[in-house]
Amino acid sequence: MRIAFFTPLSPIQSAISDYSEGLALAMSNIAGIEIDLFIDEGYQPDNPVIAERFQIYTYRQFEQRVGDYDATLYALGDHSAYHGYMLDFVHNYPGVVILHDVTLHRCILQAALNRRNLRAYLDDLEYAYAVRDLRLAGQIQAGFGHHLILEYPLFERIVDNSRGVIVHNHHARSRILSKCPNASVQCIFSPFFLPPGMPALASRAQQRAQMGLEDYFVVGSFGLFVADKHLEDCLSAFAHVAHKHPRSKYILGGQVMEGYDLVGQIKKMGLEDQVIITGWLPPPQFVQRMYALDVGIHLRYPHVGGTPYTPLRLMGLGVCTIVSDIEPLAELPQGACIKIAPDRYQADTLAALLEYLAEHPDFCRQIGDNGRQFIARHHNVDQIAQQYVDFIQSVLS
Amino acid sequence: MDQLTDNIANAAQTLQEIIQTARHRHDESCQGMASAAQVEALRLMQHKAWVEAQGYITWPPGVGRKLVTLWHKLIRRALAWYINPIVRQQNEFNLAAFQATQTLSDELLELRQRYWQERAAQMARIDALAAQLDALQHQLEKDDR
Numbered sequence: 383m384r385i386a387f388f389t390p391l392s393p394i395q396s397a398i399s400d401y402s403e404g405l406a407l408a409m410s411n412i413a414g415i416e417i418d419l420f421i422d423e424g425y426q427p428d429n430p431v432i433a434e435r436f437q438i439y440t441y442r443q444f445e446q447r448v449g450d451y452d453a454t455l456y457a458l459g460d461h462s463a464y465h466g467y468m469l470d471f472v473h474n475y476p477g478v479v480i481l482h483d484v485t486l487h488r489c490i491l492q493a494a495l496n497r498r499n500l501r502a503y504l505d506d507l508e509y510a511y512a513v514r515d516l517r518l519a520g521q522i523q524a525g526f527g528h529h530l531i532l533e534y535p536l537f538e539r540i541v542d543n544s545r546g547v548i549v550h551n552h553h554a555r556s557r558i559l560s561k562c563p564n565a566s567v568q569c570i571f572s573p574f575f576l577p578p579g580m581p582a583l584a585s586r587a588q589q590r591a592q593m594g595l596e597d598y599f600v601v602g603s604f605g606l607f608v609a610d611k612h613l614e615d616c617l618s619a620f621a622h623v624a625h626k627h628p629r630s631k632y633i634l635g636g637q638v639m640e641g642y643d644l645v646g647q648i649k650k651m652g653l654e655d656q657v658i659i660t661g662w663l664p665p666p667q668f669v670q671r672m673y674a675l676d677v678g679i680h681l682r683y684p685h686v687g688g689t690p691y692t693p694l695r696l697m698g699l700g701v702c703t704i705v706s707d708i709e710p711l712a713e714l715p716q717g718a719c720i721k722i723a724p725d726r727y728q729a730d731t732l733a734a735l736l737e738y739l740a741e742h743p744d745f746c747r748q749i750g751d752n753g754r755q756f757i758a759r760h761h762n763v764d765q766i767a768q769q770y771v772d773f774i775q776s777v778l779s
Numbered sequence: 780m781d782q783l784t785d786n787i788a789n790a791a792q793t794l795q796e797i798i799q800t801a802r803h804r805h806d807e808s809c810q811g812m813a814s815a816a817q818v819e820a821l822r823l824m825q826h827k828a829w830v831e832a833q834g835y836i837t838w839p840p841g842v843g844r845k846l847v848t849l850w851h852k853l854i855r856r857a858l859a860w861y862i863n864p865i866v867r868q869q870n871e872f873n874l875a876a877f878q879a880t881q882t883l884s885d886e887l888l889e890l891r892q893r894y895w896q897e898r899a900a901q902m903a904r905i906d907a908l909a910a911q912l913d914a915l916q917h918q919l920e921k922d923d924r
Contacts, residue, residue: 393853509837510835510837511835511839512835528861538837539837542837542840542844543839543841561837562837562839563845563851564839564844564848566796715787715791716787716790716791716794716795717786717787717788717789717790717791717792718787718790719796720794724800725804726805727801727805730801730802730804730805731798731802731805732803733801734797734798734800734804735794735797735798735801738797744834745790745793748786748790751786752783752786752787754791755783756783756787759783
């Protein structure tokens, strides 16, 4: 079976690039599966393993090659700069869509704005909800529309037009089926893998020694830093622990969103010497830093229904991981990671947990080990790649 | 139960204790302030209270799927005489339940505030009595000498 896979790739700064590279590689290892990758214009994929292993085309080359493929696979998320180029193809060449987020409203709206074609956006709104109202767009563009993108997720036309939809948690599946009961929606868990081409990891102690962090209690958060990640609570909890355990460090591995004064917050808390901000790094370097942690924190609330990938990677690496207790992470059991409710107790709970973990390294290691084993059992990349192939074959037949 | 399940369950139990203790400490330090979680829960309840009997059904592409959708729409219309009164009744109940919950929540908040005021007053009395006891003890020791 030949598959055309539309996806962003590194160096695009999105977890979906990283995800798709690992998935494509694992799927292409299955006998009888050939994959070509179709990306947006304007960049060159920089992962040498991916560049060597796959034929990579820009989306404009798809139409002349369409007859070569048995199936098309689209990795869609709610970001028009990374996924906007796929929208026409999803409709014109129906295939299987991997919905990484359970709303596409911002992606579709921004793509329509970029093309100066708001009629397409209004048509989608009318199709899904029988409304044609640009005030919705205004509120969302102004940043006051989080509840609106959930109430009007705008995936209906894409889901109805697709031959199948893959999501990563049962909550997302039920959300989609509640809007599109006729759709063929499969829940396939996210696979755990190390970024393709990454050198084998040294031992944790060696990794920490390389970073000058021996004998430190190391906490970290990774990804795109937005207000929804509750970093103020994370840092205030860390400040509480650092006061008692001065040999503590907090690694912030990722990019701070524009308009979010994280550096100011850190200074206000007096944590300049204990917080390391790395900026955005290629996936292998991210993983090396993740591996050096004692505790990884990935809070997220409110969420848009997708399963965040960072906690799964942290757990797979054997790092004790703290996450928000939200529906998309319902499949992870308390004890394989640490789940805390996103409520008014969050900061104090986090402080108590960090203090306990700093003072009980055996318990911290036990949680990390539970997480690693859980991920190895339920998120095995080869098994999951096979599930993808089986689902694509089932919708094709 | 295998070893991993066992380990996860044991860790979960320890975590539960840490989390409960932290929440309890937080409540003690907040002393009856209006709860953001409570307000959020009520807001959500109000938002979800209204059930729509006639949600919009999209027309998916393809003749077969359009026929299935048409069938859904016809069935829905045919059953409206039966469904709509139930939904109306459900909405009335939801509204009543929301109002009752809001009243209880207000009363709970008031009780909580009174409890913390009362507790503070009792603590002050205990401190005063303890000081008096200390003074008396001191006086007794002085008299003995």
